Amino acid sequence: MRNTWLIIKREYLQRVRTRSFLVLTLLLPAIMTVSMALPAKIATIGQKAEHLVLVTSTREFGEQLRQQLLAQPLSQEADESDSESAQKKTEDLYTIDVDSNPTDSERAALRQRINTRDIDDYLWLTDGAIAVHDVSWNGREMPSGREKAWLSDTLGRIVLQQQLSKKGVSAAQADELLKPVKVDSFRVEGMRETKSNGTARILEIVVMIMLIYMAVLFYGISVMRSVLEEKNSRIMEVLLSSATSTELMAGKILGVGAVGLTQIVVWIVMAGVVALPSLAMQPKLSNLMVSPLVFACFAIFFLLGYLLYSTIYAAIGAVTTTEQEGQQMQFLGVIPLVLSVFMLTPVIRTPDSTAMVWMSLIPFFAPILMFGRIVVQTPPLWQILSSVVLLIGTEALLLVLCARIYRIGVLIYGKRATLPEVLKWLKYAKAQGFRSSVTRPYA
């Protein structure tokens, strides 16, 4: 116990004191923020407004449609939580012309203009076409669902307005009648209901799961590299004359894990300090706040996930002899993590489908999938608990097996151990005394 504690302390202090730790801890949030915001910004730089031509039977109808289209904010989630400034005005995104000459020759001319890139799309909206519900959006690129909805909503409203005015309803009354009903979404967690919207939810999932994924991978690989370093610098032999290999492995995993935890806590505090003033000013933003349950689960699944994967990485470090070999073997730990990130989309869509329930119970996927399900929609408690129990059980088993591999592997220098060799170590190590090895020292 004392030895493990000494090793944890050394590992922790040596890592935390380095300049790279300080830089990483302070700069990573900045880099992350920039790298998340930058692609969207870059995409809009130099983005030209899309040039649409509305082909209508009368100029009057065309103009009316044009104005209403431009007045309509073009956003899926025109929620109050999205700040005004972030939303681009529709007129910045589109240039709309009206063409009241719906002839075949005009259509050909418009096609020609699209080909010469003079315009981007023409919309065929003659009275006849509207009457038979056969309007069309013609362009080089297909309109998005959002654009189609934008057009059909606006068009439908104008048609209704026209029909209502024919029946003697005034424009003001018609507006009143046609006012859309806004739907708010609330999330139920226990007895609490929080106003919430899908976008924020997905952002929350992505940020937290990426944090788990990246931290588990990053610190797991740190453990592997650190084991390799101790092997290659031969300090391992000196340590083994004082401590057991299990103490060394446990100390390393926990020490590196404590560094990771420190880093994450620093980031959460930083995020809190940055976010609090704006939260105070805009109470609505509190919708974005993570609930205590999710927070606790984040801590649990991060820690268990880290322990599971870093144990695997410690064993990989022990059976390999160089950094290059280690990198080749890394896939063993990376694949389950990547797979679980791939399965995130189905989890977000159908968090309680049978397949997802079973998948999220598999210990190697649980840190990401079960946690993802908890964020999307709190699953039944028994599922959370069984995934935690399964994770702990697997971890305990893996710890015993990897300690055996570790015990023998760390004394091997010459070449990477083959799978049959590793299997033999597992068998031999069982029968041995307080410390053991069946290997040639410099094979």
Place this chain on the structure above:
Amino acid sequence: MNLIETLVLPSSSLLTQNTSIDLVQLSNISKNYDEFVAVDHLSLSIPPGGIYGLLGANGAGKTSTIRMIIGMIVPDSGQIYVFGQPLSRAHLSCFGYLPEERGLYKKMKVSEHLVFLGQLKGMSRSDADASSRRWCERFELTTWMGKKVEELSRGMQQKVQFIGAVLHDPKVIIMDEPFSGLDPANSVVLKDAFLELAKNGKTILFSTHRMDQAERLCQSICLINHGKAVLQGELGQIKARYGKLSVQIRYEGESSFLHQPKLVQSFNDYGNYVEVRLAPGADAQELLQLAASKARLSKFELMEPSLEEIFLDVVGKSNA
């Protein structure tokens, strides 16, 4: 020989007479790696106090033996006793170990590193600190204690490594090829440290493939070949057993006198002189007369056989 032997030998030979208090005893231990037999039914006893040499060619099984003594690997069969009890974890803190391949944490400060190693051996922080200061002073490393290990020269790093092995004041110091890779100046420093530790009642076990070193330092040796002990005991007794069958000759001129099977069993030409092993029953005077008649002699000395000669003789026989 030199001062050291006359100083240390009497006390250690006194102690070795009482075999019941052997510090470390290996009883019939074997270790196989797959088909390869690293250690083959080896038994040896290390008496307390003095310097014990584990000798053998490269690959003879020295490192495996040492690793079993400190419990890093477990023998396939046989038993290891420390102070008469079977080896257990509790014994680890009585050992100071310097592996053949040396290594330190490069980014750690020398003082922190030594304290860490001391604490792992069960010392308190302050004891480890005080002891590392004392040792650094002795090795003139005090000004380097605040520096990172990687800033030190190789020689200084080796001193730090040595301090790491002895700072917890172990009863037994076990070093695997401690002199390999040391420059002459550092070899002398290490040799002096060995002698001082031995004088203070510590037991030093070291392995080497260099017979001349063992010959100068050890009171007792065990010579291992292919995992088997082929020769062991007190150096003085071993040499006496071989008798003065060796002649060192420096000459100019014809060398045909060396090729007389009746007189010369074998010879080893070192360039400056030739070491001749006399044939059994041969008279050294006869060889002197023959040699003098053939060549100009500047030296003709009857002497104890060197350990190297004994080694070659014994290993040659056991390999034959």
